[in-house]
Structures are given as structure tokens and as C-alpha cells.
Amino acid sequence: MEGMVTDLTLARENQNHFQEYLSNNPAASPGIDLTVTVLTTGFWPSYKSSDLCLPVEMCVEVFKEFYQTKTKHRKLTWIYSLGTCNINGKFDSKTIELILGTYQAAALLLFNSSDRLSYSEIKSQLNLADDDLVRLLQSLSCAKYKILIKEPSNRTVSSSDHFEFNSKFTDRMRRIRVPLPPVDERKKVVEDVDKDRRYAIDACIVRIMKSRKVLPHQQLVLECVEQLSRMFKPDFKAIKKRIEDLITRDYLERDKENPNLFKYLA
Structure with missing residues (x-):
């Protein structure tokens, strides 16, 4: 917790120094209002990072150049999934400020230079995984705010779809937030925990059998639980299932005369 509080204080100082850097180097200005929060790996939850290819309008390299003037011993890893962007959507009826995630903003900005893009073209230009790309395209073309027109016009996004900027879009508000569909984080966490526990049970069974060589089923389970x-x-x-799996992988074998007795295979 102390590290997190210190990080936030240093991040505010960094941002102030960054603004001074831009004032003293007008040529380095990215052309957008850019705020970066630098945090220390280890103090904060881990998040998936991606090699997102940002459009030219979203230049963040200037911050990297600034940061390298302060330290040579730290490496910046961009967590784009935590970013937010405010961009102006210039529609036929009026201009609407759109509050978006970084992925969504990057996808929309591609339509500054193209009237129509296929799913595969968006994927290759952004360098995004299918799961992330489907979520962001659904949020922009299938949800409440249809900023993009999708062909065919249905509720699911597939790799054969094409997209166009919806210049006819309108809303009574002049500023709207376009949410991303939620990821089922709980399901993912449960799956990850189950996988980790399978590895832990496997390692425990092998460790016990390696030292004992031969054990009856009941004793092996009890020692494993302990x-x-x-x-x-x-x-x-779960333990019984892992024992059966280790037998099929030739770590253990059943005694031919007593099936409740297990032997360790070196």
C-alpha cells in the first residue's frame, strides 16, 4: 500500500515535469493532451499488455522520450486496456465528444483515412487479438451507440464483416461514454485458480511418492491433503483425478495384485 501511494505521488510529479518538457520543446508536442500515470510493477495488480499499433494521431512515443531523459534503468510497458480517450466525433448533425477506451479510440481513428474497412484490415492495422477486437467492434457497432455501421447488420461480429463510419449517428447529449462489453473476469479467475491448483496437486503427489516409493491410496490422499x-x-x-492423470502420464502405476497400492515410477 505504501508503494502504491508513493507511485501516485511520483506520477503526479512526472506529469508536471512532462508538461514542462513539452513547454520547453514545442517541436516534441504530440498534438494531443496526453496524461500518463507511471506505476511500479509489483505494487499493483498485473494486467495483460498488448502490442497495439496506435494510429498516428495517438502519438505516445514523446512520453517515452521524455521518460528516458529522467532514467535509463526503467522500461515502460504500456497497459492500453486501462487508458481512456476523449475524441470529437464529427457527425452530420453535430459534433459529439466520445469518451472511449484506448482500443476503441484507436479503431475509430482508422476511419479518418478510410471510409470502409474489413475486420481483417482493422485487425492487421491495430495488431489486436481476436477476443479484444470483437469486444471493441461490438461496442462500436452492435451496442447502444452505433458509431460504426456493420455489414451484415446483426448482433455478432465475425471475421467476414465490414465496417463504415456512421456519419448519420446522433444523440441528444453532446458528450457520451461508450462502454466496452464486460469480460467475465470471475470465470477467468476461477479457471486460472483451478489450473494452478492442478499443478500444485500434481507436484505434491509426485513429491510424496518420490520419497515413499510405494503407498496405499488412502494414505497418499491424506498426506496430500495435509x-x-x-x-x-x-x-x-480432485486429488483422485490427478492421481489417475499421473498414472496415464507414467509417473505412477497401480500394483498388479493390489489396485489400491500405488508405486512411483522413476
Whole structure:
């Protein structure tokens, strides 16, 4: 917590120094109002980073150049999924300020130089994974605010779709926030935890059998539960399933005369 508070204080100082840097180097100005919060890996939750190719209008390299004048020993990793962008959408009826995520803004800015783009063209220009691209295109063409027109006109995004800027779009508000569809984070976390626990159970079983060589089923399960209970409460069915999996992978074998007796295979 102390590291997080210190990070936020230093981030504000960094931003002030960045503004001074731009004032003293007008040629370096990115042409947009850019605010960057630099945080220390380890103090904060980890997030997926991507090699998003930003359109020319979203120049962030100037901050990297500024930061390198302050330190040579730190590497910046851009977490675009946490960014927000305010851009002006110039529609036929009026200009509307759009509050978007970085991915959404990057996709929309591609239409400054193209009237119509296919799914594959957007993907190659942004260098995004399909999961991320489908989410952002759904938010822009299938949700409440249809900033893009999708062909064919249905509720799902596929790799054969084409997109155009919807110049006829209008809204009673002059400023709107376009949300991204939520990711089922809870499901993903549960899957990751289950995977980690499978590895932990496998390692525990192998460790016990390597030292004991031969053990009956009941004793192996009990020793496994005892060791793993320091980390989590293991499920007996999960342990049994992992034992069967290790048998198929030739880490263990059943005794031919007593099927409840397991032997370690070196």
C-alpha cells in the first residue's frame, strides 16, 4: 500500500515535469493532451499488455522520450486496456465528444483515412487479438451507440464483416461514454485458480511418492491433503483425478495384485 501511494505521488510529479518538457520543446508536442500515470510493477495488480499499433494521431512515443531523459534503468510497458480517450466525433448533425477506451479510440481513428474497412484490415492495422477486437467492434457497432455501421447488420461480429463510419449517428447529449462489453473476469479467475491448483496437486503427489516409493491410496490422499492445506483446502475428488492423470502420464502405476497400492515410477 505504501508503494502504491508513493507511485501516485511520483506520477503526479512526472506529469508536471512532462508538461514542462513539452513547454520547453514545442517541436516534441504530440498534438494531443496526453496524461500518463507511471506505476511500479509489483505494487499493483498485473494486467495483460498488448502490442497495439496506435494510429498516428495517438502519438505516445514523446512520453517515452521524455521518460528516458529522467532514467535509463526503467522500461515502460504500456497497459492500453486501462487508458481512456476523449475524441470529437464529427457527425452530420453535430459534433459529439466520445469518451472511449484506448482500443476503441484507436479503431475509430482508422476511419479518418478510410471510409470502409474489413475486420481483417482493422485487425492487421491495430495488431489486436481476436477476443479484444470483437469486444471493441461490438461496442462500436452492435451496442447502444452505433458509431460504426456493420455489414451484415446483426448482433455478432465475425471475421467476414465490414465496417463504415456512421456519419448519420446522433444523440441528444453532446458528450457520451461508450462502454466496452464486460469480460467475465470471475470465470477467468476461477479457471486460472483451478489450473494452478492442478499443478500444485500434481507436484505434491509426485513429491510424496518420490520419497515413499510405494503407498496405499488412502494414505497418499491424506498426506496430500495435509501438505496442501497450508495453501488451500483440496478436494478429495480432485486429488483422485490427478492421481489417475499421473498414472496415464507414467509417473505412477497401480500394483498388479493390489489396485489400491500405488508405486512411483522413476
